[in-house]
Amino acid sequence: MSHHHNIQHLPLIRLDALSKSFTLPNGRRFDALREVSLQVREGDIFGLIGKSGAGKSTLLRLINLLERPDAGRVFVAGRELTALSKRELRAARQQIGMIFQQFNLLQNATVAENVAFPLRLHGGRTSAEIAARVAECLALVGLSDKAQSYPAQLSGGQKQRVAIARALAPKPAVLLCDEPTSALDAETTRELLATLADINARLGVTIVIVTHELPVVQQLCRQVAVIEDGRIAEQFAVAEAATKGRTALARELAALQRLALLQAEQAHDKEALHA
């Protein structure tokens, strides 16, 4: 623990002038990211927002090197991932959990087997240790009773909880979330965001979340970066959206916050009236 306190002032994630381009089917080059630099503090909940095609998903996928940058460096927890060998990178990825829009669970494996999956990849754990950790993680997301179910028997929200349990099983420092609520309805989204906030508070896991839904940012994130055209247009604390934000998305976020505040006041007034 003391070790963690020592490095608290350092960013947990540091992206250094990352560029990434793709070749489109028509042969033309598309610059998804242009020299993007970004720092995420340990324990933060960091939102990446932007229109579709702005490059936010690419940026997230560069953090665990699912995509390789054309130029630039990636540091996570003090290690330069871009300098690691394939084998070292595989080991380092235990530090970085990830969840996805489509959950990406193994359909032919039970919930417990899915959560055990990352633990069995790297060896060094007995099956008793794995079983204990799986039970712990399923309890954390409130799915202990579903351990022997198959994903097909679960609802969307439950599948995403299994994915969270799986991502947390190797005790990562970072949880990357790629549009984790886009396939869920509003109510399930709220529950899932509460789970993520709870995990961040209880385990101190740093969360980086990509979303196109501003309410997700408003409810969950502390810091946010607006991605436009492969660049970071601006970055600010969510609480300061109204004063610091300049982009259209930031103004929308500020409006959303005013609305939420208004609704909370109204609810409070109603309660007072009834009392």
Added chain:
Amino acid sequence: MPDFLPENIAAILPELWVSFGQTALMLAIGLSAAIIFGGPLGVLLFLLSPGQSLDRPAAYRVLNWLVNTVRSFPFIILLVALVPFTRVIAGTSIGPLAAAVPLSFAAIPYFARLVEQCMREVPRGVIEAAHAMGASELQIVWRVLVREARAGLVGALTVLAISFLSYSAVAGVVGGGGIGDLAIRYGYYRFQTDVMLLTVAVLIALVQLIQFIGHTAARRLDKR
């Protein structure tokens, strides 16, 4: 001999059992070769193809061409063309063991292609999630691809078994024997219609049985 059976049937009955054994032997060898060599070849085809984790366009094109070429041969031509090779492998060019060589040769690329198709059914995102968790390529093959595609793979094996039951009839050309060969020799060449009907009935029963087993196994394995 029980005398309520027609004369022709009674006469070939002992040979029917032998033929049954020969068919089973040829199928067992052919399918084993398909799984042992065709399976990995299919996985390799999938992994080397554009957009997958190994993505080697040149190597993929070469393998792809090879698989297509072997699959282009009419089986009877392959059987004859491979005779020298068969002599080296099986020590002889006649009999069911010898026939199993070209049968295996044809089964390997056939199964490889079916395996490649099955792997394509596995959602990309699941493979990506495994990469994100630090899985190696080999771990992804066994713990993700084979596991997620297992119902399709059993289905592919069923298709292969049934195709090769019919291919094995051609093995008679090199004295391979088997039920199909029996049908040709007695039913067709000697105009013994009752023998022909019997062998066809046995083949129908076999195909139904293989399909039933394959289908049931695939359904049990599929939790999607």
